Amino acid sequence: MTSTQREIEVSYDVSNEFFRLWLDENMHYTSASYLTGTETLEQAQLQKCKILYDYAEMNPEKLVLDIGCGWGANLQYLALDRGVKRSHGITLSTAQCEEIQARKLPGVTAMVCDYKDYAPAEKYDALISIEMIDHLCSPAQAREGKAVEIYRNYFNKCATWLKPGACFGFQAILRNVVPRSKKDLLDLQFTADVIFPGGLNPRLEELIMAAHPAFEVLEVRTQRESYGKTTAEWYRRLQLHEAEIRSKWGDQVYADYDRYLSTCVRAFDKHWSSDVQMKLRKV
Numbered sequence: 001m002t003s004t005q006r007e008i009e010v011s012y013d014v015s016n017e018f019f020r021l022w023l024d025e026n027m028h029y030t031s032a033s034y035l036t037g038t039e040t041l042e043q044a045q046l047q048k049c050k051i052l053y054d055y056a057e058m059n060p061e062k063l064v065l066d067i068g069c070g071w072g073a074n075l076q077y078l079a080l081d082r083g084v085k086r087s088h089g090i091t092l093s094t095a096q097c098e099e100i101q102a103r104k105l106p107g108v109t110a111m112v113c114d115y116k117d118y119a120p121a122e123k124y125d126a127l128i129s130i131e132m133i134d135h136l137c138s139p140a141q142a143r144e145g146k147a148v149e150i151y152r153n154y155f156n157k158c159a160t161w162l163k164p165g166a167c168f169g170f171q172a173i174l175r176n177v178v179p180r181s182k183k184d185l186l187d188l189q190f191t192a193d194v195i196f197p198g199g200l201n202p203r204l205e206e207l208i209m210a211a212h213p214a215f216e217v218l219e220v221r222t223q224r225e226s227y228g229k230t231t232a233e234w235y236r237r238l239q240l241h242e243a244e245i246r247s248k249w250g251d252q253v254y255a256d257y258d259r260y261l262s263t264c265v266r267a268f269d270k271h272w273s274s275d276v277q278m279k280l281r282k283v
């Protein structure tokens, strides 16, 4: 079972204004790609989009689908920075879809739809998905040994939407080493239960196994340190807006996001979590 619509609303529908305060201005809610380490968050987010654009072998004439498109940051990059004429996005969050419509991006169509129910009218030239797959397998399903099967069903479905030989620029947050202390385990549990209910970060080896046989894995690029820098910057911006957040959304929201983001910074620093970008080609 994927995260339900209600669980997705817990994660993404606190308020668009709330997320805009501490994410970058385009509201990427996923790891940026720091290549020199001296970039701003905004520059590193554009670099992430460029890596995935290149992995997807995109050009402005190609029709592309962004699976789990968030508030439309990558769709905005495609339309405004790269002049892509037609791009589609799906998300499970109504608030995110409303934000995308409000941006009035040329050539962009977004809808609220579970990927499982998505039935596009035409085949795509390329796919991009940025950290959506962590919503597909619950911790209980992983304990039952179902993770690879669930991820493979996802990749198989994605392949049916693509033209033969077309590419998929894919990014996922990863579960890596298990922390040793009880406090660290409780903080990770809190993040999973309260901030992202219903989901679980996949392991890199599960994704590689699941991509086959629908996709050939052409490139794998991990970026644990980039996610550490991204979450540290989100946390810094959250703290800058502490008074406003407490007054508009309450002390509990501030406390929850303070705990979640400080846990993320430690998670990437201590290798509990990582992030991967993959170039996949439909076999």
Ligand SMILES: C[S@@+](CC[C@H](N)C(=O)[O-])C[C@H]1O[C@@H](n2cnc3c(N)ncnc32)[C@H](O)[C@@H]1O
Pocket: 002, 003, 008, 012, 027, 028, 029, 030, 067, 068, 069, 070, 071, 073, 074, 090, 091, 092, 093, 096, 113, 114, 115, 116, 129, 130, 131, 132, 135
């Ligand atoms: C962490 S957010 C990433 C958003 C965006 N890709 C970004 O880079 O900012 C995960 C996204 O996946 C979407 N999502 C989760 N499960 C989904 C499903 N079953 N079908 C479609 N979208 C889904 C959520 O609604 C959300 O937009």
